[in-house]
Amino acid sequence: xxxxxxxxxxxxxxxxxxxxxxxxxxxxxxCPSFVTVxxxxxxKGQAVADDGFDLPEPDKPALDDIYSxxxxxxxxxxxxxxxxxxxxxxxxxGRGVGIIDMAGxxxxxxxxxxxxxxxxxxxxxxxxxxxxxxxxxVIGCDIVVAGxxxxxxxxxxxxxxxxxxxxxxxxxxxxxxADYSLPSRRIIRAIxxxxxxxxxxxxxxxxxxxxMGNSIAANMFMLGYAYQTGGIPLSxxxxxxxxxxxxxxxxxxxxxFAWGRRAAIEPDTVREIARPKEAALPWRDxxxxxxxxxxxxxxxxxxxxxxxxxxxxxxxxxxxxxxxAEKTPGLSGLAEAAASYLYKLMAYKDEYEVARLFTDGGFxxxxxxxxxxxxxxxxxxxxxxxxxxxxxxxRLKKKVYGPGMMxxxxxxxxxxxxxxxxxxxxxxxxxxxxxxxxxxxxSGDIDTVVAGLTPDTHAVAVGLLSVPxxxxxxxxxxxxxxxxxxxxxxxxxxxxxDGGFQRAEAAE
Numbered sequence: 392x393x394x395x396x397x398x399x400x401x402x403x404x405x406x407x408x409x410x411x412x413x414x415x416x417x418x419x420x421x422c423p424s425f426v427t428v429x430x431x432x433x434x435k436g437q438a439v440a441d442d443g444f445d446l447p448e449p450d451k452p453a454l455d456d457i458y459s460x461x462x463x464x465x466x467x468x469x470x471x472x473x474x475x476x477x478x479x480x481x482x483x484x485g486r487g488v489g490i491i492d493m494a495g496x497x498x499x500x501x502x503x504x505x506x507x508x509x510x511x512x513x514x515x516x517x518x519x520x521x522x523x524x525x526x527x528x529v530i531g532c533d534i535v536v537a538g539x540x541x542x543x544x545x546x547x548x549x550x551x552x553x554x555x556x557x558x559x560x561x562x563x564x565x566x567x568x569a570d571y572s573l574p575s576r577r578i579i580r581a582i583x584x585x586x587x588x589x590x591x592x593x594x595x596x597x598x599x600x601x602x603m604g605n606s607i608a609a610n611m612f613m614l615g616y617a618y619q620t621g622g623i624p625l626s627x628x629x630x631x632x633x634x635x636x637x638x639x640x641x642x643x644x645x646x647x648f649a650w651g652r653r654a655a656i657e658p659d660t661v662r663e664i665a666r667p668k669e670a671a672l673p674w675r676d677x678x679x680x681x682x683x684x685x686x687x688x689x690x691x692x693x694x695x696x697x698x699x700x701x702x703x704x705x706x707x708x709x710x711x712x713x714x715x716a717e718k719t720p721g722l723s724g725l726a727e728a729a730a731s732y733l734y735k736l737m738a739y740k741d742e743y744e745v746a747r748l749f750t751d752g753g754f755x756x757x758x759x760x761x762x763x764x765x766x767x768x769x770x771x772x773x774x775x776x777x778x779x780x781x782x783x784x785x786r787l788k789k790k791v792y793g794p795g796m797m798x799x800x801x802x803x804x805x806x807x808x809x810x811x812x813x814x815x816x817x818x819x820x821x822x823x824x825x826x827x828x829x830x831x832x833x834s835g836d837i838d839t840v841v842a843g844l845t846p847d848t849h850a851v852a853v854g855l856l857s858v859p860x861x862x863x864x865x866x867x868x869x870x871x872x873x874x875x876x877x878x879x880x881x882x883x884x885x886x887x888x889d890g891g892f893q894r895a896e897a898a899e
Contacts, residue, residue, distance in 0.1 A: 399677055399687060401735070421786070422865045423745050423772050428758070431766030446619065446652050452527065454486065454511055454624040459521040461545050462505040464532035465560055466494055469610050472637065473530065474505035476614070479633035480625045487513035491520060502536045509624060521545045528622040531555035532595075532610050538578030543585065552589045553582055554617045556609060558596035591620060591655075594662075598654060599647055601665035607640075608647035615651025681712070681727055688734040694751070695738050696807060704737055707837055711856070714841040719849045725856065729837060732859040736833050739826040740865060742774070742817050743810055746803035768794045773866070775820045786867050822866065825873070833859065836880070839887070847891035855883035 396403045406417065417425060452458065460477065464470025474490050481488035487510035494503045506521045526545035529552070531537025537555050546553065559573050582590045599605075599612040611634075617623055618630065634644045654661040678684035685708055692701035712726035719725070738744070748754060772778075773787035781788045809815045817823055833856075840852045861876040862869060 425771050427769040429767045431762045431764035434763045449619050449621045452624045458509045458527050459525050460507040460528045461526045462530045463536035464503050466501045466503050470503050470532050473610050474507050476633045480629040481509045483629040487516045489516040489519035526551045529553040546585050552622045554591045556595040557592050598665050602650050611644045611647035612651035615648035616655045619652035619655035684730050718844045719846050722849045724853045728856040735859050736830045743807040746800040749800045750804050770796045851887045851891050
C-alpha cells in the first residue's frame, strides 16, 4: 500500500488507502509524517456528470473462429470481474466461452492473468489457455503483468490488439528500496515493437479516478476502451446486461465502460473533462525549465525561513549556472544539480519545518480530499529533546500525541526565526548541527567546482553536486545514509581535483 509519488522536490511516499491492509506496520517508520486518522470514513469521490453523449458502434471482429483474450492485472482490483463479465456477455450472445483465471500465490496484490476464449458455438471450445502467439486481444489492466514474458509470448504481430493501462502499481519491494522503479518504458517499447499501431496505451486509472471518483473504475474503463477500438466480438447489449447481472456498482460500472468507449474516440475531450477533477497538488507539477525550478525553490525557502535565506540559495545556484555557461558551453546538468540538491540540504526537516508543514494548509487540504465525518488525528513523533531511547534498537521511541498537537505546531511554526540562532532550543542537537554542516560543506563544494570547472571535470562536478540524492529519510534513517554519501563525496572530490574521470583513469 506504500506507493511512490514523483514530485517537484523528489520522490515521496504515500499510503494508498484503497489498498491498505490496516496492519499499520508503516508506523514503525521514523518519519513524523505518519498520522493516524481515527473515526470518520474515506471520502468517496464524486463522478463527473456526463452530458448524455452518443457513441457510434465500432467495427467488431468477425467471430468465424475461436477468439482469444488475455486480461492482466493485480489481485484485489477487480480484474477477474472483467473476464467474468465478458464470459457472461458471450453466453448471453449465444456464443461458446471458456475462462481460466491464473492468480499465482497472492489473491491481493499478486499478478493475475485471465485467459478467455469465445467461439461461435460452445462445442468449439476445447482448451482454454491461450497458446503462444494466439491472443487476439490483450487487456493490460496492469502494465507490468502485461509486459511479463508469458503474456508477451501470447502476442503476435498482425494478429494481436492490445490496450494497456499505463498506471504504475509498485510491489512491496519499493518499501525496502527507495530507488526501485518499474520497467514501464521498456515494456511499452516491447509491446509497440511487437504490435505497432495495434497497441494502445491509456492513462486508465488516472482518467477513471478523475471521472468516476474511484480507481476501481479503471478496469471497466479499460473494457470500454477495448470495445470501442474494435477488440471485442460481442454485442453492446450483452455486455451491459452482463454488468447488470454482476450486481455490483451497476450504474458506476456502466458509466466507467461508457467513459472508456468515449476516451477511445475522443481522447483529448475526455482528458480535458477529467482535468478539473484530477486534484493534483502544486508540488506534484514538475518544473519545465531551470528558471522555474529555481523560482519554485526560492519561494519554498522563503516560506521555510526568510527572503534572505532564499536569496542565499539563489546566489549560489546562479554562481554555478554562470560558471557552467562560461567554462563548459554546450554542456548541461550542473546548474540543475545545484538547484535541486542545495535546496534539499537547505530545507532540512527540523522541528520548525515539520510544524509548518502540518499547519500551512496543505496537510488539511489532503485530509479534506480523503476523509469525511468526525475524525480524530494522532501524531506519531519522537521529539529528540523529549523522547526516550529504545534499549533494543538504540533509536528514540515514538509516542502518540493527540489532536492538541496542532496548537503546538502552530506555535512552533511561528518560531522558525530562531532556527540556527543561539536561542534555537533544538539547534544544539547532533542532528541539527550535522544538517547545518552539510549545507556549509556543499557551499564549499560549489566554490571548488566553480573554481576548477573544465569540460573534462564537468561530469565529475555533476556527480559531486548530486551526492545529496543519497541522503534520505529522517532522524536515524538519515544518519545511516550519511556514511555512504560522505564516501561518495570524497571520491568525487578526489576525481575532480585529479582532472576528471578520464584523466584519473589515464594516470592509473
